[in-house]
Each structure stands twice: as structure tokens, then as C-alpha cells.
Amino acid sequence: xxxxxxxxxxxxxxxxxxxxxxxxxxxxxxxxxxxxxxxxxxxxxxxxxxxxxxxxxxxxxxxxxxxxxxxxxxxxxxxxxxxxxxxxxxxxxxxxxxxxxxxxxxxxxxxxxxxxxxxxxxxxxxxxxxxxxxxxxxxxxxxxxxxxxxxxxxxxxxxxxxxxxxxxxxxxxxxxxxxxxxxxxxxxxxxxxxxxxxxxxxxxxxxxxxxxxxxxxxxxxxxxxxxxxxxxxxxxxxxxxxxxxxxxxxxxxxxxxxxxxxxxxxxxxxxxxxxxxxxxxxxxxxxxxxxxxx
Numbered sequence: 001x002x003x004x005x006x007x008x009x010x011x012x013x014x015x016x017x018x019x020x021x022x023x024x025x026x027x028x029x030x031x032x033x034x035x036x037x038x039x040x041x042x043x044x045x046x047x048x049x050x051x052x053x054x055x056x057x058x059x060x061x062x063x064x065x066x067x068x069x070x071x072x073x074x075x076x077x078x079x080x081x082x083x084x085x086x087x088x089x090x091x092x093x094x095x096x097x098x099x100x101x102x103x104x105x106x107x108x109x110x111x112x113x114x115x116x117x118x119x120x121x122x123x124x125x126x127x128x129x130x131x132x133x134x135x136x137x138x139x140x141x142x143x144x145x146x147x148x149x150x151x152x153x154x155x156x157x158x159x160x161x162x163x164x165x166x167x168x169x170x171x172x173x174x175x176x177x178x179x180x181x182x183x184x185x186x187x188x189x190x191x192x193x194x195x196x197x198x199x200x201x202x203x204x205x206x207x208x209x210x211x212x213x214x215x216x217x218x219x220x221x222x223x224x225x226x227x228x229x230x231x232x233x234x235x236x237x238x239x240x241x242x243x244x245x246x247x248x249x250x251x252x253x254x255x256x257x258x259x260x261x262x263x264x265x266x267x268x269x270x271x272x273x274x275x276x277x278x279x280x281x282x283x284x285x286x287x288x289x290x291x292x293x294x
Contacts, residue, residue: 215237220232
């Protein structure tokens, strides 16, 4: 599953850009084409107040020239033979997504963003929206690092999206150490019902252990089917609820990258993004790769 084209949304809010640095690193690693996209959103707010179209055109060109000059400074002294730059006007998530589709991107690299307006707080930041759409694997970069990813955690629940997240993560950074985490969940209402029915605690523990054993066996079979037997040593089974465990994984400082699947594209899941994925995105202190089922 080669990575041939990477699209990165750059914000140009500082003299350094973690998204740009990571995208350049991955493009070099995979010998991929890199398309940098910067979107000028502020014009949306002032277009109706500008008196003449000539003035608007001049303003557009000035802002675009400034953005290209900023990107040029960030790319100075870099090997940019396979790097293209697009400066667009509009809403960031719409423009970046359209570019990813047009360029048939294999990976989209963005920053976490912050919901600054009421609209963004209601409907999500640019990162929320791009991750929600799920047409292309999305790498959300939070950390500034010159090193390649060395320790990668995969949140595995056996869904098609989490299996694809594993596949994409291995393709993205094949030389990394991988840990595959599966949550062995015994829903609280079920456990309470067992206790109410008089089930001894040791039998409940035995049931939990049997679920863990079955999950490990299923993980071993899955990895064998995917040709990834070498990853079986990295399996970790934990008790708890998926949302809590994955949110905790997103904050672990022992790993560089967390990969997880985003479930579904129906109206509800697109609107809410999914409680597990959304919590991880908003609580993360490390980079996150989000992959939706094909």
C-alpha cells in the first residue's frame, strides 16, 4: 500500500510549522509527491464589506503573495523538487478536502486546530471536519519532532476501520515498534446483572479472562492473515471502556503516534465523529492517525 501523494494543510501561524516538518519528512521517506495547501479564510468575513471588486482582487493577490513568500521561507534550503504549493481562498476544511480528492492523496497531514468561533465550536474545527469525512487517512500532528516515528500504538477493536488503521500505520512507518492495544470490556450493566443474579466474583473474573484469551487468539489470527506475525509480541490487553482507554493512550508520553479507526459515515457518526475518536483527538498530546473504513 504505497504512499505516493501527501497533502498537508499548513496554517503559517509561526516561523516553524510541525505539520510542514512532518509532511516533508514522510514525503522524503516514501519518495512521495507533497502538496502544501494554505487557505485564506479571513476574506470570507470581509468580502461583502469591500467596496469594489478591484480592491478585493488586489487584497486577494497581496495575501496570496504573502502566503507564498512565507512558505518559501519555510522551505528555504530544502529539497523541494517534488513539492507543490497551493494557496486558496474559502473555508479551510472544504479547500483541503477538495485538494486531497483532486490529487488522489494517500495521506492528509494537518494540525489539531482550535475551535475559535461559535460555528467551529458547534460543528468542529478544521481537524474535526476533515477527520469526520474520512475519505483519506488523516495524520493530526501535535508535536514538533525531527525524528521519525519510533513507537506506534494501534487501538484495535476488530472493526474494519481499526484493521485498516493498523495496515495504514505499518505502511506509513514500517520500521517503528508497534503496540496493539485491545480493550477487554465487560459492560457495567452486564457485570451488575451477574452480581445481582448471585454470580460469584471469581466466576466473573474467569469470564473476563476467557474474553481476554479469546481476544488474544483472534488478534494472533488477524496478524497472521495480514502477514504481520512479527507484531504479536506487541499485543496488550487492557480492562476498561474504549473511550477512556483510547483517551488515555492519546496522552501517553511513551509513544510517538496513535492510530485508530473512525467508525461509519452515516449522518450521526459524521456529525458526532464518534465518541472514542473525538475524545482522543481533543485530549491527545501525541500525533494521531485516523483511518475510516473503505
